[in-house]
Amino acid sequence: MSNDWPLFEVFIRSRSGLEHKHVGSVHAADARMAIEHARDVYTRRQEGVSLWVVPSSQITASDPAEAEALFEPARDKVYRHPTFYDIPDEVKNL
Amino acid sequence: MSDVSAAVRAAALPADQVRYVLHLADTSLVLGQQLGAWVGHAPALEEDLGLANIALDLIGQARLLLTYAGELEGRGRDEDALAFQRDAPEFANLTLAEQPNADFGHTIVRQWLIDGWQLEIYGALTTSADLRLAAIAAKALKETRYHYRFSSGWLVRLGDGTADSHHRMQRALDDLWRFTGELFAPDALELRLSAAGIAPRLGELAAAWSARIDEELKAATLARPPPQPFPWHGKAGVHSEHLSHLLAEMQQLPRAYPGARW
Numbered sequence: 001m002s003n004d005w006p007l008f009e010v011f012i013r014s015r016s017g018l019e020h021k022h023v024g025s026v027h028a029a030d031a032r033m034a035i036e037h038a039r040d041v042y043t044r045r046q047e048g049v050s051l052w053v054v055p056s057s058q059i060t061a062s063d064p065a066e067a068e069a070l071f072e073p074a075r076d077k078v079y080r081h082p083t084f085y086d087i088p089d090e091v092k093n094l
Numbered sequence: 095m096s097d098v099s100a101a102v103r104a105a106a107l108p109a110d111q112v113r114y115v116l117h118l119a120d121t122s123l124v125l126g127q128q129l130g131a132w133v134g135h136a137p138a139l140e141e142d143l144g145l146a147n148i149a150l151d152l153i154g155q156a157r158l159l160l161t162y163a164g165e166l167e168g169r170g171r172d173e174d175a176l177a178f179q180r181d182a183p184e185f186a187n188l189t190l191a192e193q194p195n196a197d198f199g200h201t202i203v204r205q206w207l208i209d210g211w212q213l214e215i216y217g218a219l220t221t222s223a224d225l226r227l228a229a230i231a232a233k234a235l236k237e238t239r240y241h242y243r244f245s246s247g248w249l250v251r252l253g254d255g256t257a258d259s260h261h262r263m264q265r266a267l268d269d270l271w272r273f274t275g276e277l278f279a280p281d282a283l284e285l286r287l288s289a290a291g292i293a294p295r296l297g298e299l300a301a302a303w304s305a306r307i308d309e310e311l312k313a314a315t316l317a318r319p320p321p322q323p324f325p326w327h328g329k330a331g332v333h334s335e336h337l338s339h340l341l342a343e344m345q346q347l348p349r350a351y352p353g354a355r356w
Contacts, residue, residue: 005138027138029251033247040140041139044143
């Protein structure tokens with residue numbers, strides 16, 4: 001039966017103030033059922049306080065064949081990492 | 095209730111209260127045991143987990159209630175003794191809860207009817223004069239709201255689905271409706287406890303349950319069967335044949351190996 005149901009990607013906010021993170025996917029007939037399935041599959045151990053589900057078909061992914069063109073040009077630009085600054089001890093969470 | 099003297103309350107209560115708490119506990123325990131049989135067999139992996147989650151909620155409710163019943167009784171019986179060492183005539187669950195899983199449609203209709211009943215019962219018990227019962231009800235009510243969301247969702251989805259699913263849901267409703275007469279028919283014990291402010295007045299809850307049922311049936315395009323007289327009195331210990339089979343399976347191991355741990 002679940003083969004007939006479309007796939008939804010599941011995102012969980014683990015606690016207030018944090019962002020939703022992708023945790024996996026569920027099959028469901030519609031968004032309401034997807035929320036229930038995500039709740040039953042992914043929040044059984046108090047993993048979250050909020051759920052998003054998104055139809056997998058609505059996600060546009062980058063093409064793995066283009067990975068070199070997209071991501072490798074950043075490899076030799078270490079100056080983009082802010083590692084050349086001395087960070088004062090008083091500054092937390094930078 | 096201020097119009098009931100403490101003396102009357104104390105005289106009427108202990109045995110009634112034990113029996114009433116067992117009625118709530120056994121309904122959850124038996125229904126949870128039934129749902130557990132779906133594990134590995136549900137129509138989809140996600141539904142398998144969903145039904146198991148509900149089963150675990152119900153067994154959790156039963157554990158709290160059985161423990162409390164054992165304390166009220168004062169004979170040293172704990173939750174395990176009450177769950178595994180009683181025979182069918184001592185069980186006080188709703189007869190509806192022990193009806194077989196049959197197909198997914200029967201399981202959903204049975205669940206939905208009892209979820210709706212528990213919504214009313216637990217909701218009313220949150221203001222019970224029995225504070226321990228009120229606290230257990232408050233916890234169970236949150237769980238029950240999700241159970242109702244789950245079961246009513248499937249009721250509407252399948253009732254208002256294909257011709258086959260509609261037919262099977264209507265058949266399940268027609269099969270199980272005869273057990274609903276018991277849900278809101280108070281017996282003498284419940285009348286005594288409601289007069290003492292401990293149990294809800296069932297007659298006052300029936301209308302809310304009925305309205306909720308009608309609303310959902312309309313969305314599901316299912317026809318409400320006519321009221322039927324009921325010869326079942328599960329809460330008085332008079333059960334259908336199914337409970338003995340269920341208990342035989344549930345109690346076999348602890349009875350064969352007393353004190354077994356795993």
